[in-house]
Amino acid sequence: MTAVRVFGGDRLDVVDHYGRQPAELTVLATDPRAVVGTRPDAPATVLRHLIPGPDENGYAAARILSLLSDHHVHQQDSTATRLFDGPSPAGARVSFAVDADAVVLVAAPAAAMDLTGPEPNPPSEVRVEVHRADPRRPQVRELPAPLAEPLWETRVDAATASSYEVGAGQFIQIIDVAGQQCSDFLAFDARALGDGAEFGLDATTTRTIGGGAYPRPGLFGKFFDSRARPLVEVVRDTVGRHDTFALACTAKYYADLGYPGHVNCTDNFNATLSRFGVQPRRGWPALNLFYNTAFDAQHQLVSDEPWSRPGDYVLLRACSDLVCASSACPDDIDAANGWLPTDIHVRVYDSTRRFSVAVGHRLTPDSEPVLTKPTAFANRTGALTSNFTEYKGYWLPNSFDNHGPHQEYWACRERVAVMDLSALRKFEVLGPDAEELLQATLTRDVRRLSRGQVVYSAMCTEAGGVVDDCTVLRLGDNNFRFIGGDPYDGIWLRTQAERLGLGQVWIKDSSDHMHNLAVQGPSSRELLCELIWSPPGQPALRDLGWFRFLIGRLDGPEGPPLLVSRTGYTGELGYELWIHPNDAETLWDRVWEAGQAYGLAPLGLEALELLRVESGLVAAGHEFDEQTDPFEAGIGFTVPLKSKSDDFVGRDALIERKAHPQRALVGLRLDGNEVAAHGDCVHIGRSQVGVVTSGIRSPVLGAGIALCRIAVQYTAPGTRVEVGKLDGHRKRLAATVTTVPFYDPDKIRPRS
Numbered sequence: 001m002t003a004v005r006v007f008g009g010d011r012l013d014v015v016d017h018y019g020r021q022p023a024e025l026t027v028l029a030t031d032p033r034a035v036v037g038t039r040p041d042a043p044a045t046v047l048r049h050l051i052p053g054p055d056e057n058g059y060a061a062a063r064i065l066s067l068l069s070d071h072h073v074h075q076q077d078s079t080a081t082r083l084f085d086g087p088s089p090a091g092a093r094v095s096f097a098v099d100a101d102a103v104v105l106v107a108a109p110a111a112a113m114d115l116t117g118p119e120p121n122p123p124s125e126v127r128v129e130v131h132r133a134d135p136r137r138p139q140v141r142e143l144p145a146p147l148a149e150p151l152w153e154t155r156v157d158a159a160t161a162s163s164y165e166v167g168a169g170q171f172i173q174i175i176d177v178a179g180q181q182c183s184d185f186l187a188f189d190a191r192a193l194g195d196g197a198e199f200g201l202d203a204t205t206t207r208t209i210g211g212g213a214y215p216r217p218g219l220f221g222k223f224f225d226s227r228a229r230p231l232v233e234v235v236r237d238t239v240g241r242h243d244t245f246a247l248a249c250t251a252k253y254y255a256d257l258g259y260p261g262h263v264n265c266t267d268n269f270n271a272t273l274s275r276f277g278v279q280p281r282r283g284w285p286a287l288n289l290f291y292n293t294a295f296d297a298q299h300q301l302v303s304d305e306p307w308s309r310p311g312d313y314v315l316l317r318a319c320s321d322l323v324c325a326s327s328a329c330p331d332d333i334d335a336a337n338g339w340l341p342t343d344i345h346v347r348v349y350d351s352t353r354r355f356s357v358a359v360g361h362r363l364t365p366d367s368e369p370v371l372t373k374p375t376a377f378a379n380r381t382g383a384l385t386s387n388f389t390e391y392k393g394y395w396l397p398n399s400f401d402n403h404g405p406h407q408e409y410w411a412c413r414e415r416v417a418v419m420d421l422s423a424l425r426k427f428e429v430l431g432p433d434a435e436e437l438l439q440a441t442l443t444r445d446v447r448r449l450s451r452g453q454v455v456y457s458a459m460c461t462e463a464g465g466v467v468d469d470c471t472v473l474r475l476g477d478n479n480f481r482f483i484g485g486d487p488y489d490g491i492w493l494r495t496q497a498e499r500l501g502l503g504q505v506w507i508k509d510s511s512d513h514m515h516n517l518a519v520q521g522p523s524s525r526e527l528l529c530e531l532i533w534s535p536p537g538q539p540a541l542r543d544l545g546w547f548r549f550l551i552g553r554l555d556g557p558e559g560p561p562l563l564v565s566r567t568g569y570t571g572e573l574g575y576e577l578w579i580h581p582n583d584a585e586t587l588w589d590r591v592w593e594a595g596q597a598y599g600l601a602p603l604g605l606e607a608l609e610l611l612r613v614e615s616g617l618v619a620a621g622h623e624f625d626e627q628t629d630p631f632e633a634g635i636g637f638t639v640p641l642k643s644k645s646d647d648f649v650g651r652d653a654l655i656e657r658k659a660h661p662q663r664a665l666v667g668l669r670l671d672g673n674e675v676a677a678h679g680d681c682v683h684i685g686r687s688q689v690g691v692v693t694s695g696i697r698s699p700v701l702g703a704g705i706a707l708c709r710i711a712v713q714y715t716a717p718g719t720r721v722e723v724g725k726l727d728g729h730r731k732r733l734a735a736t737v738t739t740v741p742f743y744d745p746d747k748i749r750p751r752s
Contacts, residue, residue: 001046001064001107002128006035009133010098014083014106018124018494019090019506022109024080028071029102036097044080046107055354059148067103080107084126090494090506104128113513115580116551116561119479120428122510143175143345144311148353156183156344159330161268163276165190166324169351171235172316174326176290177345179310180338182329184248184265184286186273187223187231190321193276199225201232203245203285213295214244215287217314218359223287231322236315238360238369241307243288244295249331250283257333265327276323289314291329291336305335312369315355361393363488370487375422376515376584380592384602391605393487394423399604409610409699411601412570416521418591419603421569421576426510427490429480433502438472438480441496443630443654445644449474452539454547454565458630458638459484459492460650464657465626466633467492469618471567473549485620487511496649515584519591520574522749523598528575530594532564533557541575546751554579560586569608571615571743573752613696613707616667616741622678622693623665623707629657632709634665634740664715665693667738670704670723673697674733681724682708683732689714692723698742705742706735 006012012035014023026044027035052062068075083094110123146153151170155177156162161184166172174183188200205224206215215223221234247253248269254262270280290308293301328344331337349355360369372390375381382388385400397420399405411417429438438446444457451474459467470484482489493507519528525542532541534552541564544550549565560583568574579587592600616634618624624633631639631654639654670676676695681688690710698705706723714721717738725731739745 001050001105003064003067004104004106004128004130006098006102006104006130007133007137008098008100011131011133012096012098012104013129013131014094014096015127015129016084016088016092017090017127018508019092020087020121020508021124021126022085023083023126024107024109025083026078026080026105026107027102028067028073028105029100031100031102034098034100034102035104036099038081038096040079040081042080042082044078044105044107045109047078047080047105048076050075054148056147060145063145064105067105071103089503090497112580112582113510115514115563115578118476119430120475120510121430122428122508122513124508143177144313146347147173147315147355148349150347151350153345153347156326156328156346158328158341158343159263159268161265161272161325161327162346163272163323163325164346164348166318166322166348167351168318168320170318171349171351171353171355172232172318172324173313173347173349174289174316175311175313175345175347176306176308177310178342179308179312180290180306180340181308181342181344182291182306182331182336183289183344184269184284184327184329185289186269186284186286186325187318188276188278188323189225189229189231190323193278193323196277198278199227199229201285201287202226206245216244217242217287217289230319232316232318234314235317235355236313236358236360236371238312238371239290239306239308239314240359240361241292242314243291244293244301245285246288246291246293246301247283248286248288248327249329249336252282254333259333262333263330265329268327268330269325273323273325278323303334303336305338312360357395359390361487363491373512375420376581377420377422377517377588380585380588381420381602385604387604389605392423392425392485396420396423397602397604399606400602403601405604405606405610406699408601408603408607411599412521412572412603412607412611413700414522415599415601416519416523416527416595417601417603417607418588418595419518419520419608420515421518422515424511424516425484425487425489426514426578427482427484427493428508428510429482429493429505430478430508431505432478433497433505434478434480437493437497437500437502437505438482439646440500440648441493442470442472443639443644443648443650444472445640445646446472446480447646451476452548452550454549454567456547456638458635459489460630460654461626462650462653464629464650464653466624466628466630467626468620469624469635469638471565473563473565481510513580514578515581516576516578517587517591518568518570518574518576518603520568520570520572520603522573524572524574527591527595527598527600528564528577531555531590532562533559544575554583554587554590562587568750569617570611571617571741571747572611572749574750609694610696610699613694613705614698614700614741614743616707618665618707619694623709628709629654631658631661632663632665634707661712663690663709664712665740666708666710666715667740667742668692668706668708668721668723668735669701669738669742670706671734671736673704675704676706676723676733676735680706681728682710682735683722683724683728684714684720688724688728689721700743704733707740708737710737
């Protein structure tokens with residue numbers, strides 16, 4: 001639910017962006033006819049079920065309910081105008097004229113997606129647009145809603161700095177009010193400062209412990225003093241682009257550029273920190289939030305306009321009692337603040353609050369940031385490890401305590417392993433035009449796909465580059481499930497549907513409504529046969545063929561519904577189990593319990609990398625991208641140009657590329673024990689002839705191996721090459737070109 005303030009003369013549009021999503025509109029105003037055309041004759045189901053609480057959702061609910069109270073509306077009596085009932089098309093729009101000032105509440109009611117129904121319809125978002133009658137009306141820029149009840153908050157006015165104290169465990173939210181505004185941040189150990197010793201953020205210590213080229217906010221962000229004691233850790237970052245721990249701007253910087261006497265952050269810090277006894281400096285090394293800096297190809301420090309938008313923030317947690325200072329940088333002589341210095345806002349929250357750890361991702365330049373999410377299996381995997389990484393907007397385990405990547409790897413190769421792969425993006429492609437859309441956008445011939453069958457395909461640009469690889473399941477004549485690795489895949493499919501004029505197709509994101517486990521290894525069939533029940537008309541799990549799926553239930557006909565596909569990413573016999581998040585922990589518990597008799601182990605991303613490279617399986621950003629065609633990426637088998645006569649996106653370019661190939665994917669086996677890495681150059685003599693796309697030390701082969709994209713003239717097995725390290729010339733690793741996959745080249749094991 002969202003609340004929007006409107007004024008007389010405005011126009012309010014509610015858009016069902018993805019289709020088939022009802023909405024509820026409630027108007028809070030003195031004049032009951034403030035928004036023309038509304039008919040509040042239905043229960044406001046979302047409003048009536050809001051529950052205030054101490055967490056973020058509960059706090060947001062409390063703010064909405066306070067609006068109801070302000071307008072003397074009882075929660076359980078609240079009503080709404082119901083919109084988009086029935087199969088509304090994608091992009092359906094309802095417009096309302098506004099005659100008087102009001103607050104409009106717009107909600108998108110949701111129900112759990114039915115995995116086994118004939119037309120699964122996951123809930124989706126709706127968009128609210130306000131067209132102002134007077135765009136010049138003075139409006140106070142609204143800050144994002146607090147994440148919880150703040151202990152206190154303060155505004156740091158443009159070109160100033162403020163100091164403040166924060167207790168251990170408390171949270172500091174630093175908000176860019178108008179966007180593109182740098183905010184330097186300093187922190188000192190308060191107890192040491194009280195004893196006359198200054199221990200503040202230290203760039204060299206932080207960089208050394210963090211192992212990065214330079215310390216920056218974001219994933220795993222922790223910032224240390226010179227004693228190697230942590231002062232703050234990053235809990236959230238909605239921007240993802242900040243500084244290199246450079247100096248806060250100084251008087252010298254401006255004077256050297258011809259602006260003597262210019263106000264600067266260092267002098268502002270000296271003034272505001274003097275009350276705590278902090279000694280002044282001519283330049284403060286600071287954590288420069290929202291400041292967009294980078295190193296170019298020549299390792300020179302460069303800067304440009306910040307990435308931050310209005311309301312973007314960084315949330316920090318104090319690791320000890322701190323004295324802090326925040327600035328609103330006054331730099332108006334270059335792009336550091338988008339040429340216009342503005343305000344910064346600081347909120348501090350109590351240490352008892354709990355906030356999810358996350359970074360923000362924008363799918364498109366105009367979209368809102370989406371924060372990293374845990375999967376439905378997080379409580380179970382989190383009990384086995386704290387080593388998680390951010391992967392495509394979700395947290396997934398890297399490796400597991402008391403196991404480790406190699407033990408997890410061997411469990412999959414020799415016994416059975418279970419892995420959380422919920423970060424895969426799932427899209428329901430529904431409607432009479434669904435097959436035509438997929439036939440026009442995928443390289444594979446979707447018309448040949450039978451119900452119950454899965455196909456692996458590429459999806460290409462007009463130039464033949466790979467947007468993503470994917471698997472597609474056919475659930476019915478007009479029902480498909482598209483599974484890819486990139487959240488942008490849905491936007492690409494919708495864009496193509498609009499281009500082709502296909503009005504009877506819905507692309508609904510079901511990623512949050514269907515999480516999945518991969519159960520892989522030689523014993524996976526025996527393990528799952530004990531758990532999966534198949535109804536009449538569906539194959540038994542024991543009889544399920546390669547790249548086929550069944551719709552069944554866990555532990556019998558009354559158990560939770562799930563879909564089981566005989567697919568995987570390990571090169572072993574294996575299955576993927578797709579289930580609603582509400583039943584995810586039940587599924588994990590049953591697999592874990594039954595798997596103990598088979599030596600089941602959990603599997604993390606590090607072990608998966610070993611498995612997939614040995615098996616010659618490609619990964620986005622490594623073997624393919626939009627500059628690489630399927631033939632160069634080693635998945636040319638997904639492009640049946642002879643048997644698929646229908647046109648599809650990129651077909652003409654792929655015909656040309658296949659006729660005149662320049663590069664191909666091969667394997668490399670290294671002579672020594674060192675490992676090649678993604679991006680390493682591959683040479684014959686002085687000339688570079690290829691590049692390593694993925695490299696590992698193979699446990700089963702006992703040697704360093706790599707996937708390599710190389711000029712077609714050097715693809716013959718046995719060709720001797722060298723992998724360049726350092727600058728590509730000062731260190732070389734001898735290697736031999738081989739075929740791929742390295743392990744089980746005939747795929748006997750997954751087919752078994």
